[in-house]
Amino acid sequence: MRAIWKGAIAFGLVNVPVKVYSATEDHDISLHQVHNADGGRIRYQRRCEVCSQVIDYSDIEKAYEEDGRTVVLSKDELKSIPAENSHEIEVVQFVPSEQLEPMMFEKSYYLEPDSKSPKAYVLLRKALEDTDRVAIVQFALREKTRLGALRIKDDVLVLQSLLWPDEVREVNFPALDTSIRISAQEREMSAALVESMAADFEPASFTDEYQVQLRQLIEAKLEQGESLDTEETFGAEAGEGGKGEVIDLMEALKRSLDRKRGAESGADTKEADADDDGAHEGGDGKAPARGTSRAKASEGKETTAAKKPAAKGTAKTAAAKSTAAKSGTAKAPAKSTTAKSATAKSTGAKSTAAKSTGTKSSAARARKGA
Incomplete structure (x- = not known):
């Protein structure tokens, strides 16, 4: 990673030198524009409206227009703004994390200690851990004064820029102003549906399906060229519209619960079958007893005993x-x-009878001899 900014955290009279790194990155497949007739690349040019010449970036300045008047601001004039020259992340408050509105979070940055001794960095991190609070900070980055939250992630200080309050729009939807009655049964069923889908959040279990399918489309196009058949690539149902509007809310809740329970039942059956297969493969003459124990544990469910x-x-x-x-x-x-x-x-x-017959035969022989 490459540091995008260097500065220091002002924690009271304590100064914590840091390097700032972008904590996130974009992995989306990059596409550019072309002319559909001949495949020629479409490029944007910085062309002046007055002289019609293409202008180099070094010759471009910024301007502000108001009431028909234009104020041109040079790069040097913009750099003269005091806040722009500040390389200080000033801690102004320590607040409970639950008081931060998630909608205000913007971009995240990792902060690395930028001194021979990271003691001040570790001290600030320990202070946040011990008090279970988030530091609210102010700083300037890329020609903008920003509000931020300083917190901890994996023993590293993370700076999250926040939107200013006036950057979050207020909303008022008329449809929500009307009185909407929700029955007790609807609330119970919706709560049951939520409970059936409850789980711990594991980000790694989710996939950006659009990017995966876009890569699949690109590879198919490279292989097949203009003869590409998208139905063959994605299946016949590709491109179909979304589901229709739900009319009966109760019916939709019931079907959702039934589908969820059916999926869980199928998963349980597969797991039980897999356990049975494992018991048979490693059997030692005690398979029926294991099958009986499993039948008791499942409390009356069908089981395939060995x-x-x-x-x-x-x-x-x-x-x-x-x-x-x-x-x-x-x-x-x-x-x-x-x-x-x-x-x-x-x-x-039979063996006993044979022995008895042999004994009688021996006795007979003895009498004949006498």
């Missing part, structure tokens, strides 16, 4: 059956285990 066999043991199988029956998602996963148990019993019985 379909894996229950854990080993008759007691665990019975517990799984009981839990599945309560959540309404039982699919008899223990059949396989029961069948295996029955098979094992049958096999054991």
Whole structure:
């Protein structure tokens, strides 16, 4: 960044040397004008109305006209104004931040300490932090005396220029003078809609869609040339007008709430499905128990419990059956285990019978030998 101004903050008898930097910048795509017939660049010329000559910037002065009289002011005369030569940011008041009208905020500047020892800078910053106030200042910048607010952002002093009170227009709309009745139900529904959309402000989550789509249009035009099809680039609905006027306020509030709740329900369903998929992928034979726990946590919502066999043991199988029956998602996963148990019993019985037969055979042989 390049400093645009150097000066000092006058904090009582304390002097705080600072450098001033623009805190914001414009990232909009820059477009220029051309002649639509041949693409020739359109340029503006500073042409004199009297002699019709194109005038260099160095030969241009400023003037003021009043009652048919023109007063020409040279650059040197303008620089002689005392306020123009001031490089002091004078602190005049410390006020609570909530007393500042946001509409008065104009442009923001970062202030960097401009001395070998930034102790005075840090002292002023600490004073603002300890008192939880904003410093109101006056300063001159670019041929204008300005009002400003000095506050803190990320341990850096920030100067925000303010509009003068007479620069903020007063407004009086006749339509608001009439008595408009708002019903209790309308207020309740609007409050519910506000609550459903409540969130913490995260600037990084928003995008300048116009600039993104303008870049998309430029890239498509570079690739396709005059054969560009904007419907193909943006979709068939590009260029359609805005929504019609809302006639029934209550109906609009209801539809807004339903749409918001539907969107949230869809998001919850996707999240639940993702959790279930994760449980199946990392399963260890306990998937049905996890599905049952999730069903209890969602208090009666539909759930897709895992379909894996229950854990080993008759007691665990019975517990799984009981839990599945309560959540309404039982699919008899223990059949396989029961069948295996029955098979094992049958096999054991056959083995016992075989042993008994062998014993009888041995006894018979012994009698024959005798």
